[in-house]
Amino acid sequence: MDFGEFLSSRSSEILFAAAQHFSLVAQSVVLATVLAVAIAALVHRSSLGRAVANSVSAVGLTIPSFALIGLMVAPFGFGVKPAVIVVVFFAALPILRNAIVGLAGVDPALVESARGLGMSRLGIFFRIELPLAWPVILSGVRVSAQMVMGVAAVAAYVLGPGLGGFIFQGLSRLGGAGAIESVVTGTVGVILLALILDLLLLGLGRLTTSKGIR
Numbered sequence: 001m002d003f004g005e006f007l008s009s010r011s012s013e014i015l016f017a018a019a020q021h022f023s024l025v026a027q028s029v030v031l032a033t034v035l036a037v038a039i040a041a042l043v044h045r046s047s048l049g050r051a052v053a054n055s056v057s058a059v060g061l062t063i064p065s066f067a068l069i070g071l072m073v074a075p076f077g078f079g080v081k082p083a084v085i086v087v088v089f090f091a092a093l094p095i096l097r098n099a100i101v102g103l104a105g106v107d108p109a110l111v112e113s114a115r116g117l118g119m120s121r122l123g124i125f126f127r128i129e130l131p132l133a134w135p136v137i138l139s140g141v142r143v144s145a146q147m148v149m150g151v152a153a154v155a156a157y158v159l160g161p162g163l164g165g166f167i168f169q170g171l172s173r174l175g176g177a178g179a180i181e182s183v184v185t186g187t188v189g190v191i192l193l194a195l196i197l198d199l200l201l202l203g204l205g206r207l208t209t210s211k212g213i214r
Helices: 003-009 011-043 047-060 065-071 080-104 108-116 121-158 164-172 179-208
Strands: none
Touching: 003 011, 003 179, 011 047, 011 080, 011 121, 011 164, 011 179, 047 080, 065 080, 065 121, 080 121, 108 121, 121 164, 121 179, 164 179
């Protein structure tokens, strides 16, 4: 079986797995962004809070994704739940670091001026701090999205959804018919999805960032 035949014979399965993979990563990145920005909003004014959050982010990135996914089997079993937990965890780490940097870099004079005008703490955050920090935060989101595309593929080890299933299926029967084609399909598919998501995030940045701070 050549590569073209493999693609044509399993096209519907490949497209379904690609859609699942993209959905898992996109939804996890959105959830991770909300969590990371919320944590950054709470700690960015405290030097101790920033140090702890940055340390957690740095240490968290050293944890092997395969090992963490394996550890999630005992409490959560196989399937979507452990995959989502692990992908969200890894996705949040770069975003948290960038969110802290972005929010801490907002000019304190602007915040004080807003306070002087009677703006509430939430109003200052959503109307001044977050918009000014958003380009830095979005850079972290883009890095995070690229990174967890691969993590989501590894999640197939616990029967998580996505293209990782093709990679593990191929690796489990190397030398057999269609094994290499299966691995290549999963790998190339993950790369293409990463490029597509990055382009979408780049477009989102242009739509959501004021021209004055691009």
